[in-house]
Amino acid sequence: MSKKIAILATNGFEESELQSPKEYLEQQGWTAHVVSPEGETIRSWAEKDWGKDYHVDKTLNEVTASEYDALVLPGGVINPDQLRTNGQALSFVRDFFIQNKPVAAICHGPQILINAKVVKGRKMTSVKSISKDLINAGAHWEDSEVVVDNGLVTSRTPKDLPAFNAKMVEEFKEGKHVSQGL
DSSP states (O other): OOOEEEEEOOEEHHHHHHHEEEHEEEEEETTEEEESSSSSSSEETTTTTTEEEEESSSEGGGGGGGGEEEEOOOOOOOHHHHHHTTTHHHHHHHHHTTTTOEEEEETHHHHHHHTTOOOOOOEEOOOGGGHHHHHHTTTTEOOOOOEEEEEEEEEEEEGGGGHHHHHHHHHHHHHHHHOOOO
């Protein structure tokens, strides 16, 4: 069954955390759109310095969550810090939860979920440096390579990408989940 996945990112996303899931989703025969507040291209962060530019398939102005089956939120330090203060991005993210669609977030990506107010009561993981932020927002944080909670898939770092990608695809194949309480 064909699926259409949104990958929400802006300048400063961790390159491997967008590239690896995107390739894995496309290997399933699915469409993966890079969605961004910016048009044309966005620049990656490749561990310690700026990386390659990536093509933006759709801007936030052009899409709604109802057009997609699932959402991926790559991390990086700069990317989620920009997106978590963008009201349009937060509405887009929150709509996936309202529509009970699966969401996958890695590393610093869950910071966006905090500001979208969708983490309370959820089992989650992330890069350790934002664990207190998630706990303070009401999440049940654990230090595991991948955590799944009712369609929400979270992982810690690029080292966890194989486990993250596998669980992400598993949850995306399941499709909509039981109401997530929003």
